[in-house]
Amino acid sequence: MKTRAVVAAVLLLLVTLVSCRSSVVEESTTVNPSEEELITVGFSQLGAESDWRSTNTESMLTALSAENGYNLIYKNGQQKQSNQITAIRMFIQQEVDYIVLAPATETGWDTVLEEAKEAGIPVILVDRRVDVENDNLYTCWVGSDFELEGQKMATWIYDYTCMIGMAPEDVHIVNIQGSLGSTAQIGRSKGLSDAVRIYGWDLLDEVCGDFTETKGREGMAQLLQEYDHINVVYCENDNEAIGAIDAIEAAGKTVGSDIKNGEIMVVSFDGINIKALEYAKIGKISCIAECNPLHGPRVQALIEAIEAGETPDKFNYVSETLFSSVSGITSIEVEGKSYSITPVT
Amino acid sequence: MSKKKLLKGNLFSRMSDTNLLLIITVAIFFLMYIGAIIFQGGGFTKPQMLFNILNSNAALIITACGMSIVMISGGIDISVGGVVALVSMSCAVYLDFHNGSIIGSLLIAIAIGLAYGIVQGVLVAYLDIQPFIVSLAGMFFARGMTTIINTKPFNVENNQAFLDLKGTRITVPGMGSYNRKGIYVPAYIEIGVVVALVLVIILFLVLRYTKLGRSFYAVGGNKQSALMLGINVKRTKFFSHLICSTLAGIGGYVYFLHVGSGSASHAMGMEMNAIASSIIGGTMLSGGVGNIIGTLFGVLSLSTIQNIVSSAGLDQAWWTGITIAAMLCIFLLIQSVVMKQRKRALKS
Amino acid sequence: MGKSMIKKITGHQMFIPIMALLLLAVVNLIVDPGFFKVTLGTNNSGDPVLSGSLITILDYxxxxxxxxxxxxxxxxxxxxxxxxxxxxxxxxxxxxxxxxxxxxxxxxxxxxxxxxxxxxxxxxxxxxxxxxxxxxxxxxxxxxxxxxxxxxxxxxxxxxxxxxxxxxxxxxxxxxxxxxxxxxxxxxxxxxxxxxxxxxxxxxxxxxxxxxxxxxxxxxxxxxxxxxxxxxxxxxxxxxxxxxxxxxxxxxxxxxxxxxxxxxxxxxxxxxxxxxxxxxxxxxxxxxxxWSSILGAYVIQFLTTTLYKFNVQSDALSAYKAVVVILLVIFSAPAVRTYFSNLFAKISTSRKSGKEAAK
Structure with a gap:
């Protein structure tokens, strides 16, 4: 008897808990009386693995806020495609007006995007692209040209090494790659490998740093044990660069752009991480190719265009620059277009 | 007359542990779901929401059933998540790189499960090593092997037979709904769900009506008296691990069929979800008490609460972890109270 | 006398961790004697620091x-x-x-x-x-x-x-x-x-x-x-x-x-x-x-560092550790121990009886 009383009490508690939570929920979703006018957007972010990603999420949350007339449902996929697919299916069930997707991988999206299309929900991709048989499965894409970023960085390295008078075969590069298979990794690695082929640099090794500080440190420590003549470290994002610099310093070497005198030059991508920008200021990171994470306003503009009945451009690039504190190079030229360098001080 | 009544009363109080825990779980699941429909509405009103929960948790249902059996017989197996990842990766490599056949991949999945079951079963039952340590090593090994087979996560793309199987949907008549375009969308479940439900029924029958099934309860409840009843304790323990790992292998295949990719980070923490589901479903950690139907509802409760939490906009990743832990904590405390009462009742 | 000494040593709790440590040390010595080199260098703020694999093990x-x-x-x-x-x-x-x-x-x-x-x-x-x-x-x-x-x-x-x-x-x-x-x-x-x-x-x-x-x-x-x-x-x-x-x-x-x-x-x-x-x-x-547990901790770090030395990826590390754990628990399982001690006893008695027969 007593048992049952205890159990009943606990049960009651649980029920109240559940209903409490639900009532909170109700408030948060129906607080705005003009909900009819709000545009509901389901946003499936792939994760929160780097500062770039956090800034990207933040930009999306501010642009698609209630004040701007949106009801944003944000879901973190925790780096897993399966989580994202589940999230999109939930959006479809909830009948959102738009789906914004930052895909974790490029492949494997056909089925779920087909479902969204059948449900008549436009899908806007951000950041990475998807590889689907039918391009009409998504409305448009917003993001960076990662290969161009890689090309810009490679050109900068080439210009710099030429400026200090180094022979290309004396440039010993290691590449700390991002998450293998991501659009950013593929683009940035291609930018480097093309340059290696054209300029004749010595690419010693490529390891995966998964866009994280820990893996960047681990990977660099391993490379330093294997090779003792590395002079350029090409990190595919800021977090990896911070980890790599840690490893280099722990091994008793110095980072900097004076590679003729034994310093190891670190270059990186993104330019979001405050620590990395600090490093760029004091010269620990010689050059950062910006990867603009502020996609929110761009997505907002696209949604407004679609609402107004326009057909937006399929591919929308955000503008990006290079950050460097190394003096001597003020601009670079890639495929006939000139890009200026933003000095950081 | 009074004697009969007494016997009946005894029987009731003896049965009540399993049934009481089961009833609590089922009630909580329905309350939660109805609460979600009333307060959150939207997606929860459509049957497809429930089917989506089933679709994405079919693998968990299967592994959790295996876990329940091991737990009922007094053991534990924390290698199941690792086995699922290993199976996914092995099958993905076999199908995508070597253009293998569906049957072949299924055999690989079951073989990995069986091999795990035999090794862990022997170590636990015949060498008398703690199951936690054995399966801990098993988990380490499976995770490590997965990365050794292939570091990079990838999707299976070059095997049409598999892609067709993965895309196969079973429509549930009469459960569909009209979307806002006014088109009727039929409700569907994936093959994995059918496999999971069939396995749940089979295991339920095995546990309830076969000698082996009942010996699981006996061994988990009291080893000494099980021995006296003439039950081969070692063999029973061995079989519990064999069944659990084989189910993990099948669960791995269902998981693979759902995600269609191989990755070392697949099914991270699945063992914990399986244990949590079993506990929520009324399986006692101390062994001897548990029910497969309860486990099914344990999985459903767990994933419903996750869905509620995330569609409530509390999607900061930590809320899911904290809610599951809180739920687990509550159920463990219930169990502990039930156990105490039972001991007291036995004494008096 | 000698036998009881051996038994005393092998029976001691510290025996397994010490043996494991020695085994790892020998493997490293054979593969790369430089493993044991400890050097005094300076870090980037100019302070003296000791470095080398042994220091890494002690540190991590x-x-x-x-x-x-x-x-x-x-x-x-x-x-x-x-x-x-x-x-x-x-x-x-x-x-x-x-x-x-x-x-x-x-x-x-x-x-x-x-x-x-x-x-x-x-x-x-x-x-x-x-x-x-x-x-x-x-x-x-x-x-x-x-x-x-x-x-x-x-x-x-x-x-x-x-x-x-x-x-x-x-x-x-x-x-x-x-x-x-x-x-x-x-x-x-x-x-x-x-x-x-x-x-x-x-x-x-x-x-x-x-x-x-x-x-x-x-x-x-x-x-x-x-x-x-x-x-x-x-x-x-x-x-x-x-x-x-x-x-x-x-x-x-x-x-x-x-x-x-x-x-x-x-x-x-x-x-x-x-x-x-x-x-x-x-x-x-x-x-x-x-003491035995603390020593065990350093043996594990030794193993980790050694595996890194052999270029094992950090993700694959767990597979090797698992093998070590399993071997360890198998050898320390009571069932296996009794089996081996019985086997040992059998061998020694059969040897003894063989000797006696030769006499």
Whole structure:
């Protein structure tokens, strides 16, 4: 008897808990009386693995806020495609007006995007692209040209090494790659490998740093044990660069752009991480190719265009620059277009 | 007359542990779901929401059933998540790189499960090593092997037979709904769900009506008296691990069929979800008490609460972890109270 | 005489960890004698530091050694292990950062003295330990399952404490705990471990903690009859482990001056349990040998470093460790031991009888 009383009490508690939570929920979703006018957007972010990603999420949350007339449902996929697919299916069930997707991988999206299309929900991709048989499965894409970023960085390295008078075969590069298979990794690695082929640099090794500080440190420590003549470290994002610099310093070497005198030059991508920008200021990171994470306003503009009945451009690039504190190079030229360098001080 | 009544009363109080825990779980699941429909509405009103929960948790249902059996017989197996990842990766490599056949991949999945079951079963039952340590090593090994087979996560793309199987949907008549375009969308479940439900029924029958099934309860409840009843304790323990790992292998295949990719980070923490589901479903950690139907509802409760939490906009990743832990904590405390009462009742 | 000597040596608890250590040392010596080279260099701030694989092992094995102390006590008293240590390191570390950095994630100066932050972390660690301890001792839940709760929620709670942001500690002094104090070439962590060992040795020597834990672990009800309160002893061991966790968290967080909730101290619970097992302590509780566990921790770090040396990827590391664990538990399983001792006895008797026959 007593048992049952205890159990009943606990049960009651649980029920109240559940209903409490639900009532909170109700408030948060129906607080705005003009909900009819709000545009509901389901946003499936792939994760929160780097500062770039956090800034990207933040930009999306501010642009698609209630004040701007949106009801944003944000879901973190925790780096897993399966989580994202589940999230999109939930959006479809909830009948959102738009789906914004930052895909974790490029492949494997056909089925779920087909479902969204059948449900008549436009899908806007951000950041990475998807590889689907039918391009009409998504409305448009917003993001960076990662290969161009890689090309810009490679050109900068080439210009710099030429400026200090180094022979290309004396440039010993290691590449700390991002998450293998991501659009950013593929683009940035291609930018480097093309340059290696054209300029004749010595690419010693490529390891995966998964866009994280820990893996960047681990990977660099391993490379330093294997090779003792590395002079350029090409990190595919800021977090990896911070980890790599840690490893280099722990091994008793110095980072900097004076590679003729034994310093190891670190270059990186993104330019979001405050620590990395600090490093760029004091010269620990010689050059950062910006990867603009502020996609929110761009997505907002696209949604407004679609609402107004326009057909937006399929591919929308955000503008990006290079950050460097190394003096001597003020601009670079890639495929006939000139890009200026933003000095950081 | 009074004697009969007494016997009946005894029987009731003896049965009540399993049934009481089961009833609590089922009630909580329905309350939660109805609460979600009333307060959150939207997606929860459509049957497809429930089917989506089933679709994405079919693998968990299967592994959790295996876990329940091991737990009922007094053991534990924390290698199941690792086995699922290993199976996914092995099958993905076999199908995508070597253009293998569906049957072949299924055999690989079951073989990995069986091999795990035999090794862990022997170590636990015949060498008398703690199951936690054995399966801990098993988990380490499976995770490590997965990365050794292939570091990079990838999707299976070059095997049409598999892609067709993965895309196969079973429509549930009469459960569909009209979307806002006014088109009727039929409700569907994936093959994995059918496999999971069939396995749940089979295991339920095995546990309830076969000698082996009942010996699981006996061994988990009291080893000494099980021995006296003439039950081969070692063999029973061995079989519990064999069944659990084989189910993990099948669960791995269902998981693979759902995600269609191989990755070392697949099914991270699945063992914990399986244990949590079993506990929520009324399986006692101390062994001897548990029910497969309860486990099914344990999985459903767990994933419903996750869905509620995330569609409530509390999607900061930590809320899911904290809610599951809180739920687990509550159920463990219930169990502990039930156990105490039972001991007291036995004494008096 | 000789035989009993051998038996004495092989039967000693320290035998397995020492043999494992020697084996690893020999393998490394053969593959690369440079493994044992310790050099005195300078780091980038110009201070002298010792470097070399042996120093790396001593340095990075520290957290494990500290956790092994607490884990040994928990194992001995409760017959189970705490699998939430990694997650509670994240909680304690997160709390520490919260105190040091306040609400600003990039402060110019630290907001509170380091000692205050450390004490807060200790309290948080002990609270987590107390939570686990209460579930185990009062509610009689199996330790591994009771600690499963914090294992599941710990990293989430850690992220929640700092609102999922990653504060960076600006004070270079904070780096000393996981690195080097300027002017002293030995890693600071070595001193921290030494301090912990001294404290625990003193505690074991001057209190009845060791005796009581073993008594509770061997037979709970008979220890109760002897006037020991098993509930309290079990609870206490978990709180002590919580304290160890806080110290390990200090080192972990200090190493990188920040925290990564999902990867900090990942899988360390497995290594800590392994250290206890490798030290020859029964995982089912009862008698324990603290030195053996601590040695076990360093053997595991030795193994990790060796595997890295052989270019094993960090993700694949676990497969090799698993093989080691399995071999270890198989050889220490009572069933296997009896089998081998029977076999040994048979061989020796048959030899004896053979000799006698030859006579």
């Amino acid at each position: 094995g520290s957290e494990l050694a500290i956790l092994a102390i607490g884990m040994t006590l928990v194992t001995a008293a409760s017959g189970g292990q705490d699998i939430s240590v990694g997650a509670t390191i994240a909680i304690a570390g997160s709390a520490m950062l919260r105190v040091l950095c306040g609400t600003n994630t990039r402060p110019e100066t630290i907001q509170a003295p380091i000692i205050v932050a450390f004490l807060v972390a200790c309290v948080v660690g002990m609270l987590c330990g107390a939570f686990n301890g209460a579930l185990v001792s009062i509610f009689k839940i199996q330790p591994m399952i009771a600690t499963l709760i914090l294992f599941t929620a710990g990293r989430s709670i850690a992220a929640w404490i700092n609102n999922n942001e990653l504060p960076i500690v600006p004070d270079p002094k904070f780096k000393y705990f996981g690195g080097f104090i300027p002017g002293i070439p030995i890693p600071t962590t070595v001193f921290i471990v030494l301090a912990c060992i001294i404290v625990i040795v003193l505690v074991l020597k001057f209190t009845n903690l060791g005796l009581y834990t073993q008594a509770v672990g061997i037979n709970e009800s008979s220890s109760k009859l002897n006037g020991i309160n098993p509930t309290f002893i079990k609870f206490l061991t978990f709180v002590i482990l919580g304290l160890c966790v806080a110290v390990a968290a200090l080192i972990k967080v200090s190493r990188i001056s920040t925290i990564n909730y999902s990867v900090i101290a990942k899988d360390i619970e497995m290594d800590a349990i392994l250290a206890v097992a490798l030290g020859g302590n029964a995982l089912s509780g009862g008698k324990f040998n603290m």
